[in-house]
Ligand SMILES: *[C@@H]1O[C@H](CO)[C@@H](O)[C@H](O)[C@H]1NC(C)=O
């Protein structure tokens with residue numbers, strides 16, 4: 001009986017995993033080396049997929065801000081925006097690196113984003129832009145990069161958890177060691193549906209939450225899910 005219950009719990013969890021995968025994008029590093037880049041810069045992600053942005057470029061001070069194809073280096077109305085995340089060049093810093101997780105709500109519509117850092121040079125104009133579900137023709141990711149490089153200015157972030165076609169359920173973090181945030185959104189985004197900016201919009205006043213570590217419960221859950229993925233990856237294939 002207990003065995004059967006475990007099996008059905010596993011089966012349910014496995015179905016959820018099969019539907020909703022995770023995509024990771026490195027912020028400020030390329031192939032593990034510090035760079036003004038998102039790596040990979042364009043990905044596909046279906047509804048329910050969580051895109052994890054990991055700020056692991058050292059040193060780095062970057063943002064993930066939603067923009068539009070026409071104006072790559074300016075925030076789009078109602079767009080998500082992580083604010084500035086500073087990661088030091090500290091050989092003693094072993095992480096955890098801060099992350100910003102976006103759940104994809106509308107995979108029919110491309111999501112364009114940029115880094116709003118303007119110092120010492122505008123990162124967006126250097127090509128630090130990315131896309132989720134960019135079309136293969138027309139407004140392609142490569143055209144987006146060209147539009148960004150030709151932009152005349154870069155706009156600062158408007159911190160927000162909710163975006164157009166994607167949302168973050170939590171503020172970026174954790175801020176371990178001498179990692180800091182500036183103009184980082186706070187609170188929680190509405191879980192689904194609206195597409196417009198909601199109660200998750202940050203104040204923009206600058207102070208980041210200094211300690212936003214996950215509860216033990218969250219860590220335990222993701223560890224369990226990771227275990228399921230490992231256990232069932234082989235069986236499912
Ligand atoms: C998977 O994605 C679907 C579609 O967005 C969503 O309804 C569901 O809650 C997600 N499941 C999990 C386990 O996140």
Ligand SMILES: *[C@@H]1O[C@H](CO)[C@@H](O)[C@H](O)[C@H]1NC(C)=O
Pocket residue numbers: 061084086117118119180182
């Ligand atoms: C990160 O960049 C922002 C915007 O340029 C700046 O205000 C902030 O002071 C920087 N953080 C650090 C620690 O340098």
Ligand SMILES: *[C@@H]1O[C@H](CO)[C@@H](O)[C@H](O)[C@H]1NC(C)=O
Pocket residue numbers: 058059089091
């Ligand atoms: C950061 O650390 C790396 C590896 O130790 C080093 O190569 C690089 O020069 C450092 N950069 C800065 C700005 O200190």
Ligand SMILES: *[C@@H]1O[C@H](CO)[C@@H](O)[C@H](O)[C@H]1NC(C)=O
Pocket residue numbers: 047105106107108
């Ligand atoms: C993803 O969700 C959006 C918004 O509800 C919907 O328009 C779109 O058709 C969905 N994509 C798929 C593949 O079902």
Ligand SMILES: *[C@@H]1O[C@H](CO)[C@@H](O)[C@H](O)[C@H]1NC(C)=O
Pocket residue numbers: 106108109195
């Ligand atoms: C999803 O994107 C498509 C394509 O742009 C759009 O027609 C549709 O209205 C969007 N759905 C939602 C729920 O916003």
Ligand SMILES: *[C@@H]1O[C@H](CO)[C@@H](O)[C@H](O)[C@H]1NC(C)=O
Pocket residue numbers: 042043044133134135136137140141142143
């Ligand atoms: C990146 O963008 C191009 C179009 O510019 C597209 O053809 C390609 O499939 C995209 N790659 C991914 C992984 O989405």
Ligand SMILES: *[C@@H]1O[C@H](CO)[C@@H](O)[C@H](O)[C@H]1NC(C)=O
Pocket residue numbers: 052099100101170171172173174214222
């Ligand atoms: C993002 O998701 C990963 C994987 O589930 C998790 O470890 C991390 O704590 C999340 N980050 C935030 C800021 O919630």
Ligand SMILES: [Cu+2]
Pocket residue numbers: 028036037061062063115116117123128
């Ligand atoms: Cu940047």
